[in-house]
Each structure stands twice: as structure tokens, then as C-alpha cells.
Amino acid sequence: MAGRQIVAICQSGGEFVRNNDGSMSYSGGEAHAIDIDSEMSLNDLKSEISSMFNLDVDTFSIKYFLPRNKRTPITVSNDKDLRRMVQFHAKSDTTDIYILQNVENRIIRSVVADSGTSIDANNNSLVIVEEAKQKRLCINWDTMITGVGQVFSSSKAFRDALHKYAIANSFMYRFIKNDRSRVTAECTVEDCPWRIHASRSAAKQEFMVKKINDTHTCGKELSKESRRLASQRWVASIIKDKLRNTPNYKPKDIANDLEQEYGLSLNYSQAWRGKFIAKKELHNSHEEACHQLPWFCERIIETNPGSVATLQTSESSRFRFFVAFHASLYGFEHGCRPLLFLDAFSLKVNRQWKYLAATAVDGENDIYPVAFSVVDTENNDNWHWFLVQLKSAFTLSRAITFISSGQIGLEELSKVFEDSFHGYSEQHLIENFTKEMDCSWTQEMKDKMVDYLNEAIYACKVDEFYEAIENIRTQSKELAEWVLAAKPESWSDTYFKGLRYGHYSSRAAEKFNDWISTRYEPSVLQIIDILRCKLMELMYSHRESSNTWTEALVPSANQKVQEDVIKARSLDVVCSADGVFEVSDKSTNVVNTETRECTCRRWQVSGLPCIHALAVMEHTNGCIDEYCSKYFLTECYRLAYSLSINPIPDIGRPVCNDPFHSSSTCPPRTRRMAGRPKEKPVEPRIVIRRAVRCSKCQVLGHNKQTCKSTQL
Template sequence: MASAKRIIAICQSGGGFATNEEDGSLYYSGGEAHALDLDQNTQLKDFKQELSETFECSVNGMAIKYFLPGNKKTLITVSKDKDLKRMFNFFKDLDQVEVFVIAEEQPVVARNVSNTPVSRSSRTTASEAVVPGLADDLFGPRDLGDVEMDDPINQSPLDSYPSGSEEQHRRAAIQWENLITGVDQRFNSFPEFREALHKYSIAHGFSYKYKKNDSHRVTVKCKIEGCPWRVHASRLATTQLICIKKMNPKHTCEGTSVKAGYRATRGWVANMIKEKLKVSPHYKPKDIAMDIKREYGIQLNYSQARRAKEIAREQLQGSHSEAYTLLPFFCEKIMETNPGSIAKFTTKEDSTFQRLFVAFHASISGFRACRPLIFLDSTLLYSKYQGTLLAATAADGNDGVFPVAFAVVDEETDDSWHWFLSELKSAVSTSRQITFVADLEKGISVALQDIFGDDCYHAYCLRYLAKKLNRDLKGQFSHEARRLMVQDLSSAAFAPKLDAFERCAENIKAISPEAYNWVVQSEPKNWANAFFPGVRYNHMTSNFGQLFHSWVSEAEELPITQMVDVLRGKMMEMIYTRRVESSQWTTRLCPLIEEKLQRESSKARSLQVIHSEGNTYHVSGESVEIVAIDRWDCSCKGWQLTGLPCCHAIIVLELLHRDPYDYCLSYFTTESYRATYAESINPMPNVEKPAKSELEGAAVAVTPPPVKRTPGRPKAKQTDTLDVIKRQLQCSKCKGLGHNKRACEHNGITEIETTGTQLLTDMQIEEPEGSA
């Protein structure tokens, strides 16, 4: 028996990551390295234990990271056995892998990391990589407070002190109490001196005010009247150095008594939180205020914390406005590093940004192996300049999300959708009739007809229809009646035959003839399986691409070029991961499709072919269905709707000794899946900080769009209105809706609309049981 394949893991620890200025890649320097063996059966706990013994460190808090082949900007975290096995598969042909063992950072803000699933293993970009030791140098060791505050067992002893106690601020005092030492101390500049003075006052718990503050001298004194503390600094003659000339270090005031009134500047707070924001991009303002209060004794309100976060993010990520000026260069880089890609932008007459369209060559090429099915959806961006992201996603052979193209537009209008679909047509082949699953509104229907004409079908999104039905009938029916009508609408959409559709419609008619008329007039040919002329493989809603939109929600606060680059990185990782995973598949069909075919084969065992007429067969089960093998047709419509043989077709194929796999659409084969992910998306070096020479001679100058965000705290994203139906009040006396008996007009009180006590009930559109 052949021995299991083994690779060498070159494990490094004790050093740190640095960034290569030329291409933005990461490299590891310092520390020590050891070589360990790995095979595909190695368990993560055993690997960690061996690392612990090798580097003489604790297993707890150990983080294991590695780079994907050919990508030195993205660190992948190994957190479970599946991650370790996947890493082995990535490198089994290379025979060795570099592994980095670092102490896992556990700051207070770690609890704010988004729970939205992004990928099967954690991902750290170059901009998020933390050089070990920086966070501890700035905020002190973790055991003094960088713990989860909701866990009473792990709370720091400092948390039990009153907010104004000296012990509460010991961390700041340890770091900054000697930043100002006295006469003859020198500084390189006045800003450096002012910064040191700022931190020194926090450490010693007092406030100060400037008596002189110019480019030649700085004189400050304690803010409490009568306190003798003061310091004077000026430029040292014949040099650029700043020197303290006079200082009275004694306080007669109670320094801590003014602590509560101390006001930190936004810039100072931004500097204090910058490293934590690197570790956790979702660091919330309320947690910023809490940490600053706990660590430095300074009280911030929500707005101060939010503005400080914006400043820190801009320091880390660059300016939002400057990102728009980089768009011409950025689009050129996309097409240069990924030949065959499309990257276009438009501006308004005043050169302000209007629209950006991106379709990578790997997506354009991969879509050719996917079903001719595209989902159109949009996401509102909550960045500084807001805007909307329009996305076109497809379904791969394993029913996974495959991003095709996306655009950032200043606002979602009929014109912006028309422009996006025009650019999309130039990216995708129109040799096949494409089915678009999208809303009816926003001008999509008209744009599809104008641009694609008879080369496409427009399938109305079922979620949109249910939302419209609920909105149009609101106020006329009880909550329960509307819920049942929406259920019947969903069943009618999935019904494969006309008689099943009519039964569902009659159920709606029994509740309300008006609702029945609404259904009849809603163009069922565009949303009901029984009438739809195209094929949408039982995908009824346009929000299929939620995975892609979850990536957008993580990156939406970044400057526009960085947001697009993060999406590029996510797509690059997804393509690489799925390509490697599919190389291990041994089935002819993709795994999920294989399961569906096996379920149909199980159902076929209870069926019987009762007679045949030429190439047409009658199959008996719960009903008698007619199967025409040569036309790939069954009267149950399951074969036509899904592209897979239904149970009735399978029993006939078995009778004829034919292989059911030969009668599955090629889109579902493992071969087509691999073709979908055959092309790679390449990194784009030097896009964050291009050389000035690369920016010179830009044909178009792009400026940011007008800021649209209103003052105050940003509004949270609204819940999808389709997922919630509000229960209206119903009068127990007259049975009317929208009021209770106290406000009933029959009591002499004018009827009013009451909304304060509405009850929210979840209503999810689900595929009816038994549908393919």
C-alpha cells in the first residue's frame, strides 16, 4: 500500500510582517523557523500541539496563517480541520508550504467583527495585517483590559474601579507619564512637543490651556486657576530643534477633578484607535467611546467617536475623494493586469463621478459555462458619498453564486439600469437566450427589451411580487388573510402545470376576488412556471447573489477603488478555492446536482411503466405521466423546469437501459463547473499608492459626487420589507382594520390609523414541498 502524500510545512514564529513598497505584497522577517511534516490526514489539534512544543508556546491563542500560491497580499487563517486539509490540497503539488504562527490578537473590539459568512476560511488582506507587538505597545498588554467585557470571568481587575480613579488610567500613565521630563528636553518639532504634552496631561490627569502658541514658542499652564504648573518651550538657536526652557512640574490642584471635563480632539482619538481599527474594521463608535473611557478616562459621545473613526479610517485607507481621482488609472490597471476585462466609468458635465462598470475576464469567460440565467439586484452603499451597487450574478453548475459584473452608480434610476445592462451586453455572449430574474420596477423591464430584445426573457422576482401584493392590498385584509394569499401566490409561481396554478389562484379568489384579479393582471407569463416561456431552473427570486452582496456590505465603507479591489480579492479567492475543491470531485455531475438526481432515482423505484406508444411512455405513480424521451419531455414538467431527468423519465431510461446522466444538461457536469473556474483573476499591484508619473496625463479628471449623507448618526439598513408583514389592529366591535374599539367611529370617535402596537411576523417565501 502506497504511503500517504506528505508535504513540508516551513513554520515561522517570533518575527513580523512588512509591506513591499513596490507591489504592496507582504513578507515575513525575523523570528525562527522549523520544518514539520503534514499529510492530508493531519488533525489541526495535533498540528497545533506539535507547533506548541516546537516553539514552546501555548496552544490557546495561537493563530496559524498562510499565503495562497501566487498571492502575497492575502493571509488565510487555519481555524478548523477543513481549513488545514484545504491548505494541504493547495500545496500538495508544490511539496512545501510557508506557515506563520502568531499570537492571536483578542482586543475588546473583536466582538464587533461581522458574523456574515464570507468564505470557508478567514481572510486577512494586506491592509489588515498587523505587525505583532504594535497593538500591545500602544494599548498595553492584553491582560489589562483587552478582553471581552461581557464575560464576567475574563473581566480585567481594573473594571471594578470607579471611572474617575487613578488606577483606572494606569495604562495611560505607564506609557505617557514621562513624556515631558523637564528643562532642556528636546523635540524635533512643535507638533511633536504638543502631542507629547497632550499625552502627558492625560497620564497625569489634568487639563491645560495655551498662553502662547505660535511657530516660535509654546507656553502652557494648568487650566485650574492658581495652580503653578506651567511649561515653556521654544526653538533652540541655530537649529530646528524645540527645547523646554522653563517648567514648574508641581500641581496644587486636584488633577483628576477636571478629568471628566477633558475634551479629546478627534485627531488624537483617531491616532489612539488606528491600530484597533486595523484588527477590526467593524469597530463600532459606541465601543470606541467605551474603550477610550476605560483606558484613558475621557468621555466621548457617539458623534465624536464616529468622526474619530472616520479620520482613523482615512489615515489607514486613504481619502475617499482622492480615490475618485484615481479612477482613470484604476480602470487601466484592471484591464492591464486582467486582459479581456471591462472597466469603464462616466462623469457628469462638471466632472463629478457618475458610474463605474467592472467585469473581469475570468467572470466573462466563466459565464459561458454557466446556465444562461442572470440575477439582477442592487445594494445601497453606506459610504461617505453613498451611491448604489448594481450586480449581475449567475448560478454555477453546483448552484453556487458566480459574480458576472457589477457597477457603482451615483443613484439608482431607470437610466443607470439602462446603462448597466448596455455594458453587460458587451460583456456576455448573446448567442444564447438569457433569462433575467429581476424586479419589474426601476426601468429594468423596458431596458431589457430595448437592449436584448428577443434574445432574453424577463422573469419577475417572486419576492418583489409578494411585496407588491402585500403593499397593494394593505389595509383591506387582515394579517392572516394577506399571509395566506402570499403563500398561495408562491405556490402558484412554482406550480408546473396549468391546473395546479388555477387551484392556487382559486384559493386566492376564495379569500378575495379583488386579489384574484390582481394576480390575473400581474402578467403570470413572466413569473409562473405554468406559463413562463423561458427556463429559470426553479430560481424564482433575484436575491440569489446574497454572497456577493455580503462582500459588498463588508467593503462599502472603503474608498471606491479599494472597495472594488476588495471585491476583486474576494472573487479571486473564491475562484481559486472552488477550482481546487472541484479537482477532488469524482462524480460526473456536481455534488449538489448529483444528490438531486439520486433523490429522483429513489422516487423512480416506486413507479411503473404501464405501456408505450412509439417513443412515448406512460408512467404510473400518484398520477399517470407521459414521457417523451427523444424530446426530453415529461408531462409533470419537472424535466423541463430543472434540466435534470425527473423520476418518471428515469424509470423509462432504466427500462431502455440508457444512462440518466446522458440526459442531464451539460451545465451541471463537473467538467462545465471546472470550465467556469478555469480562468483566474490576477492581483493589481500599486493601485493604492501609484507613482506620480503614472497619474500624469490622465485624460479625464474625476471628482467625488455631492455628499448625500445627512448629519447625525447614519441610519441602519432597513429590513427587507418582504420578510416582514405588519399585523394591523382589528377592531373587536366593528371588525374593521386600522383601529381598536376605543377609537372606533361607532363609539362616536373618528377612526384613526394606529401603528404603535403593530406586531411583526416573519414571512419567508419558500419553495413548496415536492417542487423540483
Template structure:
């Protein structure tokens, strides 16, 4: 605080002494005052005896928050370079290291940590004041160590199961070595809500970026408002048939076999065989976007416009509702491509896996696995953290999403979810000038530019959109409205507000971290980090140096070895 006449007073608590320093510009005076620290005063400060059971210190200095003042790559400081200098000074004081400014200009600052450590902390600030520093060291300080995080899974799973009964969790540990192998998690709120979502699951995998790397496999559905609904996820060392088989087996325990499901995927390695074994009664659709990329790879060297025209024909083949229309566009595609360019891509595919005309399941118009890709982006920030932090961050995101959408649905006054209600209104607006001829109680004919045959008894339309998408097309909507029938009775219940609210009825509950210190696991053994293997693909090497040329060696932040690579491309087994 600032005293009178420009005097600066600094009040610091050191142990049981209160040190007061007064600086009036000419001289400094330090007074020492003994602090009373009786039991009664402590209770008054914290509000009772409960604080004595907390793992945190009884008193927290005001500078404790400085430890998180610099927290991530890409952090921005609104005050510019001066604000960054202040933040860096506070961070250095709290963490206990010396900072050396290599470049200290008005718009550009470079500073490095003088602490002797393997992380090689360094800060760079340019233009908008972005910073980059010892990321691993900072993450370990904020989220804990990568290695010990695996052993914390026992406490986390036991606590989460107690607060979220009915969930399906499975931790697989190698009995001989005590090392982590894989983890499956599906919360009760997700399993309950999936019963009221369409029987459609998007499965995909993404790689993790932490010290021990690994992969995260996930199954995602969609709610009645076309929003992502996470169902289950697992963390494994590598994406192969064995791990896919294990993931799908655990998923089957959670979702059950009561409904015939449809899976949409990118045909990942090992997934095709595992899916046919575990969910033998399910349908499997291939992602159309993935097929398009495969075809583009076969058309290397051709003009961009030419490849785009072929992609449009491929899309028409996939969306073609009848076998005759499919064969028409397929013949056109092969003719334009010529020289058998597409044969190697399409001949190896089963038509009932990617074309509407042959697909026997219910795909609800979902022709790609973009939902799974969106899920990977949704949890993108967690992929760099220790494993316990990964699963907890995903839990928090699911908990927030379920809560927000539950609150959002309370404001709806329509029978359908907001997105589907708008689609219904747009269909009526499009068809307001059409004519309808009633042939019978269930058969109607709709005349627009051409005529369409609608059978409400069999729930079919000659445009095939009703059958493929599971939602009434514009011809059906207008025909039902003209015949004084309730349109909502002919729309799948998954799109109704009541079903949407039921899917978000259950919650994902908190996991109090304070209980970690009271955990007494049944096993005294410690779960060790996984034994990583050398990853496939050859290592990237620099060109052979000339004689006398000095090649700078850097220390990898993952394997801690000196070489010409960093932790991002590191494939060394640790």
C-alpha cells in the same frame, strides 16, 4: 526585554541614535549609542537594491502594526477588558493622541480621544468587550480618503486591464466638471466562465454607505453546482432608468448576444424599460418573493394565518405547470381574498413574467432573485469603503472564489456536480419501488401512486418538472435507468463536472498596489468626487421642542453640519 535582578531594559531607535533605557526599580540610566547606517548594511537588511524602489520607508519600527490593532466596529478582545486597555494604549501611541478614560471598571470601559477633530472618537466596551469609535477616521487611515479614491480609479483600471486582459471596464466621467459619474467592471475570468453557466442572470441593486453614498448594480449567475457566479457590477449615483440602461449596455458588450438570456429581478425602478430596450430578445421573470411582499402590503389589518394561507395559494399559482391549474388557483385566490384586494397587485402584472404556465423562457426552476440578494450580502463589508477599495475587495473575493471552486472540483469523481449528483441519487432512491412500461424507444410510462408519461425524444414528462427545471425529474431518471439508457446523456451539460471546471478555468489575477507610484496617466486632470444630490424622501424631524427646552446639536460625520441627524440618515447634497 527584561534584564537580571528585575531590571527592565527598553531599546528604542530614534533617528540614527540607539537609546537604551535601564530601569532597576531605583534609578534610570540612559545610554546613547550611535548606529551605523552604511549602504552595505542597508542592502544586507533588505536583501538587495529592490527595496530602494519601494514606496514604504526603508526601516519599519516594530510599533507600525499597532496602527491596525483597533480596526472595526464590533471587534472583540479575547483577553477581555485588560486586553482592550493594552490595545487602546498601543493604538494611541502609534496614532499620536491622548486617551481619557471616562469609565474604567472590570467589565465596562468607556474611553474618549482627546484629539481635537471632527470625528469625535469614543470607545465603549461592555460585557463581551465590543468597541465603537471614530469609524470614518479609522477607515481613512486604513483604506485612504473617500475623495482621492475616485482619482485612483484611473491607475486601478489601467493596471487591472493589464493583469486581466479581455476584461470589460468602463469609467464614465463628466467632461464639464471632471466629476465621477459611474463605473462598470466585468473581469475576463467571469465573462469566460459565464459561457458555461446557465443563460440566467439575477440583477439587483444595493445602496452604498460611504461618504458619497451611491448604488451598486450587479448581475449574478449560478454555476452547475448551484453556487453564485458573479458576472458584472457597476457603481452609480442613483438607481434609475438611465443608469440601468448604461449598465445593461456595458453588460451586453461583455456577454454578447449569442445566447438568449433570462433575467430575474425585483422590478426595480427603471429596469423594466431598460431591459426591454437593451436585451430585447431576452426573457424577463419577476421575483416571486417580491410579489408575495407586495400582496402582504395590500392585506394590512388581516390576521397572520389568513395572510399566510393566501401566500400559499399565490405560490401555487406561480408554480402551476398548466394554464388550467393556474386558473384554478387564481380563482381560488381571488375568492378567498375578496373585495378585490389582490386585483390591484395581480391585474397589473403580465402572467408570462411570473407564472410557469405562461413563461416562454427557461427559468431552470429559479422563481426568486435570492441569488442577487445573496450577492449583496456577499459584498456587504465593502459597501462602507472608498470606491477603489470597494472594487478591489470585490475583485479579491471573486479571485478567491474562483480559485477555491477550481480546487474543489478537482476532487470530484462523479459525472455531475456534487449537489446535482446527490439530487440524482435521491431521485433513484425515491423511485425504486415504481413500475415502468415501455411503449416505444422514446416513450415510457412510470407508475407510482399515479402514472406519468415520459418522452425522452422530446425531453418531456407529464409532471412538467423536467421542462421547467432543466434537470431530469425522478420519473425520467427511473424510466431511463429501467430502459438501460444512460441517465447522464439526458441531463443538461451545465450540470456536468466538465462544464463546471470549464467555467472556473480562467482566473482573476492580482493587481499589485506597488505599481501605483509608477503610474503616469494620459490625462493630467483629476477625477473629482461626484456632485451628490439631495436624496428623495422627507427628512426625519424630531418633535417641536417646548419653550426653554435645549435641543442638543450634533455634528454629522458626512455633511459636517450641526443638526439633529448623523451620517446614516443624512440626505444632504455635498
């Protein structure tokens, strides 16, 4: 190749740009052509370039790209490197070389917002984003915590802000207290006074910074321990967008990027695990669900006529799925009280999606799932969509009482179910009430205050309600005012206009998590099918058990009535008019058997006769069953479980997109075998080295050839 000349296009004054596929291109500046060959020395080349661009020979370096490799610039540092460059491009008439001035922190822009790179010509290595770039990536993170009085929407929002604040300000912290009502953190360096405390503000739902000492004496320099700030989920959330555009994003590049962009020191394993989670979230969740669920919707409607299965997808592979089986809808409308609990929760086995559920209670007070939906997040739009689907699934028109946590999205109720009643969950109310009591309260006093709140919830008359409020006020005036400000008309039997029949909270999240208890992380299709199987089993087992009942009332209602009848026999009953009676115990109550009312209001609230009404029935030899709500009758209970949820065959069969055969001829998917999967990660393979033991002295850390022991 001696004497072979090529034309070198010398470019200077521009900057490198990182493309979406990870390759690099040069943008801007000016270009000149020069003839070079394998006999030319580096000094001669630099001399010509110096005069061409009016540069000092010692102030620039020369770089080029290998053929078919636009990712890594190669540095020409001696004559041998120059000859090699000519040889690499011998089959071409031209080659591009780039003149980079030896200025620290030369910026290389990137079309990917969070993946910029820079070239440091001093050490001839590719470096990831300099300090100026870091400030752009972490913009405003150093001011995420401003001081006392700063408000956050929740404890999670505060922890997220604290995490970013620590990264931007280069220090480590640890939690002293960390729960939904209070968070206290301090610097990990011993004797450093930095400390922060935040908790829920009184009478409000906001999470507020109450105390902070923002003085650091530790120097605030992150070491290798900084990797503790980068959890696997956090790394995945940071790199997910770039991984979507650059699938070959290597773990070592991830570690380098995070170190330069955020100042975090990660090892290879951490970067790999973060990439693994990000890939899983990108490719194994929404896209797979959008691919499989249309087929599943068709199978549900085909095998269970009258059911509702709706799937709505978007171009970004987002989706929302709603299902209500005909057997559940029929059973709710004909055999369950008009009471629905609305819940939003995530399953422990798969927290990528939110589940919106509408559940009822049967005559035995067991949970009765009516409909559920899978969405990507809980917001007003998804709640509205869920409620619209739920309303369209019902065939009977009746006033329904809804119980919820009263959080985001459920204000949509009044827009969709205009004639309904909306109450707050007892569990949600007690949780918020407990959060208002700080650490100065003993557990005994907290339990006592919760008992007083329960009395206010279950109170059926105004005087009973205010008696419970006064009991709270004797311990804390602020807590009493908080209870009165929490809209008692939405949770107390005294003022609530809907019918809850003695039910105040839902166990839907607990029930669904008990049902979906697998040893692996299931897909959306698998989760929905597991729920279908559980519902199918539930309908069958309850129908079979109710066939053995001989009483008119379901067992739990019959037992309660019989217990109350014994108490009612000691009460005095006086007849006032047809159907109107006066019953005396500690107080005097009026019972009207025609309207099924008692002045104690417990008959109206629970649907079962109170002890005053039972006393009247014992006095008049009346039939108790006739005065109970129909929803506690065995006949009505059997209606709730009268229909079956039909099996769906071939649920393991994948959706077929092959144009050469149909889904019916597509080979079935192999079921996953029981037990822990015996799979190994494709990258990286983490090698665990066995400790070396000396066969001479039996000490770990060396072998007999390097042993310094004098023993034989």
C-alpha cells in the same frame, strides 16, 4: 490723529447683497460725500446726514465695514465708535458708510439662493432671513400634505413630504407605524388630535393617504425639541450647495440660518455634524473616485487581459463605472446556465452610490457574479448604459433569461437584449403581495396565502396554476385579482417562456454586503478592490473543491437525482413507441426521451429529469447523466471556474498628478492600520465637564467653599 479728515461716502436707499464667498456688498440707492474727522460727534454727523437725505435723525442707524472685512457690518452707536471708525480708515482718503433706516425686517438679497441675510437696525445685529424669506425657502411646504387620497410614489416619498410639512407648519410628530407598506404619525403634544395614516393602495404601487385629522390644539409652536426634525443627513442636504460655494460656512451660522429660514432650533454640535457629513459627501466621494478610477481601470485591463473596465465621468464630478473580469465572463458563457439576475442596491458601509449587478448561478446553485457597475443613482439612463456595457462584454451570442425586480430602468432590457426573456423576481412579487394584506390578517393567514402564491409560481401546468389561484380566491377575491393582474407570464412556470432552471430570486445584495463588511467607510476604489479580491478567492476555492469530485453530476444535482430515483421506482411504466413512455402515479404522464420532455413539464423547467423520466430510465437501464442539462455536469462546473482573476499589485498607490514624476516613482500610500482610528475632529472640540463634588458633604453640584452644610 486729531484733526485728520477723511471723505465718507454716505450711501442710502439700497440693500446689502451676500456674495458667494460670504462677503457683503451694497447695491442700489444714492450716495453723497461728507468730510468727517475724529473730533466730529455722532450727533453732528447724524444731523448732516439727516439734511442730506431728508431723514429724521431718530429713524436711521450708521454702519461701516472694517478694512479687509466685508462680512460683518459694524454699527456706529456713539462718539467713541465714530472716532474708532476714523482711526481704522486713517490710511485711506475715503470710507464707505451705510445709512439704514430703522424698519423691521429690512431684506438683504443674496446671490446664493438659500443663504440670504438681513440687517435689523433696531438691535444693530446681523440677522438671517426674515419671515418673507422663510416663505420663499419653504415655498409650498405647508401644502405638501393635502388630504385623503393624495398619492406618493413610495413610503419614503411620503415621509419626506411629512417632514417638510411639519417644518412649515411648526409642529412635532412621532411615528406610530413606520414601514414600507404603511405609515401612521401623530402630533407629539398630548391630547392633540392631529393624526395621519397612509399605506399602499390596493392593486397599485402608489402610496396613498387613507386617513387624516388635520386639527391641531397644541398651538403648533416649535421649541428646542424642534432639533429632532433636523437629522444630520437632512441638515447636510440643506447646506450642501451653500457649503460648496462657501467652504468657511461656520456651524453657528448654519444653526442661525436654519432657525430663521426653517424655524428649527439646532445646537452647535448638530450643525457641526451636518456640515461634516456635507463636506464628506462633497469632497470625499465623487471627486476622489473620478481621480482614482481611471488608473484602476488601466490596471484591471493590464493585469487581466480580456476584462472590461469602463469609466464615464462628467464635469460635475459624476461618474459611472463598469467592470467585468475575463475569468467571470468566460466562466458564465461556458459553464453557467444562460440566466442572469439584475439587481440594484446600496452597500451598508457606504450608501452614497448605487450598485447595479448582473449575477448568475453555477451548477451548485451558488451565486456567480458576472459584472457590476457603480453609479450615483438608479434610473433608466444608467440601466441602459450598464446593459450596453454588459452586452459588449459577451463574446458568445445566445438567448439569456433575465430576472429582476421589474422596477425602474429594466424596461431597457428589450432595447439592448432583443432576443432575451425577462422574468420578475419571486422575492419582489411576494413582498408586493404581502403589502396588499392589511393588519386585519393574522400572521398565520398571511403565511398560508404566501404558500398559495408560491404554488402559483412553481406550477408547471395551467390546472395547477388556477388551483392555487382558487385557493387564494377563497380567502380574498381582491388578492386573487391582484395576482392575475400581476402578469403571470413574467413569473409563473406555467406561462413563462424563458428557462430559470428552478431559480426565482437573487441574493446579490446580501452577498455583496457580506463581502464588504469593514469597520470603516471605504472609498469606491477600496470597495471595488475588495470585490475583486473576493471574486479571486471565490474562483480559486471553487476550482480546488471541484477537483475532488468523482461523480459526473455536481453534488447537489446528484443528491436530488438519487432521492427522486427512489420515488420513481414505485411508478408504473408502459412503452408506447420508440422513446415515448406512459408513466402512471396519481395521474398519467407521457415521457419522450428523444425530446427530453414530460407532460408534467418539470423536466423542461428544471433541466433535471423529473420522477417520471427517472422511472423510464430505471425501466430501460438508461444513463441518467445523459438526460441532465449540461450545466449540472461536473465538467461544465469546472469550466465556470477554470480561469483565475489575477492580482493587481500596488493597489494602494495613489494616482499621481505631479508633473515632476510619474506614478511609478510616486511614493506609495500608507495602508490604514487595523482598529478604530484615533482621530479628533478639527472643529469643534466638544468639552465634557466633570461633575463637581463637595469634599465636605460629598454632594454633587458645589464645592466646599459654597457648601451650606453645617457638618464638620
